[in-house]
Amino acid sequence: MTKKNNVFQLSAIKEKRALKLKEEADALSKAALVSEAIKNTPSIKQIRKEYFELSIKTLLSALKCKDDYTWGHSLRVAYLCVSVGKEMNLSPDEIYELEVSALFHDLGKIGVPDAVLKKPSRLTDEEFLEMKLHPSKSYEILQDFPIFSKMAINAKYHHERFDGRGYPEGLKGEDIPLFSRIILIADTFDAMTSTRPYRKGLPFDVAFAELREFAGTQFDPMLVEKFISSMTKEQTKGEDTFKLQVIDGDFKKDAA
Numbered sequence: 001m002t003k004k005n006n007v008f009q010l011s012a013i014k015e016k017r018a019l020k021l022k023e024e025a026d027a028l029s030k031a032a033l034v035s036e037a038i039k040n041t042p043s044i045k046q047i048r049k050e051y052f053e054l055s056i057k058t059l060l061s062a063l064k065c066k067d068d069y070t071w072g073h074s075l076r077v078a079y080l081c082v083s084v085g086k087e088m089n090l091s092p093d094e095i096y097e098l099e100v101s102a103l104f105h106d107l108g109k110i111g112v113p114d115a116v117l118k119k120p121s122r123l124t125d126e127e128f129l130e131m132k133l134h135p136s137k138s139y140e141i142l143q144d145f146p147i148f149s150k151m152a153i154n155a156k157y158h159h160e161r162f163d164g165r166g167y168p169e170g171l172k173g174e175d176i177p178l179f180s181r182i183i184l185i186a187d188t189f190d191a192m193t194s195t196r197p198y199r200k201g202l203p204f205d206v207a208f209a210e211l212r213e214f215a216g217t218q219f220d221p222m223l224v225e226k227f228i229s230s231m232t233k234e235q236t237k238g239e240d241t242f243k244l245q246v247i248d249g250d251f252k253k254d255a256a
C-alpha cells in the first residue's frame, strides 16, 4: 500500500467517526427534546384541574358583573370557611370542596332582580320571597356540571336552620350538609361585620355574641364555637388580606 493510499484511508476513517459522533449527538439532543416535551405536557389530571378552576372563575366573573358586593362577599365567606375547615382538621380535599362550595353559595343571586338584590332598605314580603329563591337558583346553575354536584348541594342548603325553620326545604340538624352549616355561619358573620354604603360593619365580638345567641336555633352550636375559635386566631395574625386556593390574588378582609 502506498503512503498516499494510507493517508486517504486514515482520513476516511476519521470522517466516518466524526459522522457517527454527529449522529449520536443528534439522537441524544432529539431524545432530550422529546423528554423535555413530555415533561412539559400537562397530565390529564392537571388539564382537568385547570378546566375545573377556569369554570369556577368564569361563573364568578358572571357574579361579579351582576353585583360586585356579592362577589367580594363570596370570596370572604370562602376564606372564613377555609379557616374553620382548618380548625376542624378537615383534609386538604375537603377544604378545597368547602372553598369552592362557599365561593358558589350565592351564585343564584345572578337570578335575583337588581331592584331586590341591591335594595338598600328593608325588603317587602314579596321581595323577600324572591330573595329566598337564590340558594335553589345556585343549585340550578350548578347541577348540570357533574364536577360541581357536591358544591351544588352545599350551596342549595346554606340557608337551612339547625332548628328546621330555614329554607328551601326546612332540613333540620345534621340532616343539613356539614358544609352548608359552616357556610351559613360564615355568611351571617360576613354580612354582620362587613361595612356597606348605608351602615358600618359590627365589631367581631358583637358578631360573636350574635352567633352564640342563635347557636342551637339558627346555627349548629358546635360549629359556632369552632368558627369563633378560628376567627380569634385569625385576628391575632393581624393580616389585612387573604388568599384563596382557586382564585389568584390578595383580597381585602375588610369589605369597606
Ligand SMILES: [Fe+2]
Pocket (backbone or CB within 6 Å): 105, 106, 134, 158, 159, 187
Ligand atoms: Fe345566601
